[in-house]
Amino acid sequence: MAQCQRCGRELAPGSAVCEGCGALQQPPPSPPSYVARGPANPGNRYPILRFAQTIIRVLAWISLVVGPIVGLVAGARNGFGGAVGGLIGGGIAGALYWVMLLAYAELISVALDIEINTRTAAEATAHLAQRQ
Numbered sequence: 001m002a003q004c005q006r007c008g009r010e011l012a013p014g015s016a017v018c019e020g021c022g023a024l025q026q027p028p029p030s031p032p033s034y035v036a037r038g039p040a041n042p043g044n045r046y047p048i049l050r051f052a053q054t055i056i057r058v059l060a061w062i063s064l065v066v067g068p069i070v071g072l073v074a075g076a077r078n079g080f081g082g083a084v085g086g087l088i089g090g091g092i093a094g095a096l097y098w099v100m101l102l103a104y105a106e107l108i109s110v111a112l113d114i115e116i117n118t119r120t121a122a123e124a125t126a127h128l129a130q131r132q
């Protein structure tokens with residue numbers, strides 16, 4: 001049961017004016033829309049980007065593992081020295097691909113974060129403008 005905001009007397013349901021003191025009752029403040037909805041949910045936007053991000057991460061780890069193996073196998077045709085050289089070269093190449101692919105996957109996260117921040121800030125600004 002609502003109470004009068006001035007004298008505390010119980011109000012009739014839906015009443016905008018107190019029967020006791022005649023005070024006009026202000027409607028309760030509703031939370032701003034961008035707060036009520038909570039943090040923006042990124043999961044249901046840009047599904048392809050997120051799918052690509054997952055694939056890129058998987059490829060990064062595959063290249064890190066496969067790079068030295070391929071180098072070792074290819075170098076082994078030239079004896080022990082070739083195998084060691086192939087292992088090192090393949091390992092370096094695999095590690096470079098690993099870093100670049102993971103960095104690319106993180107760039108997608110950065111883009112998505114910017115999108116979320118921009119949208120949240122725009123909604124907050126629009127809400128503030130409405131209150132003027």
Ligand SMILES: [Zn+2]
Binds near residue numbers: 005007018
């Ligand atoms: Zn009252």
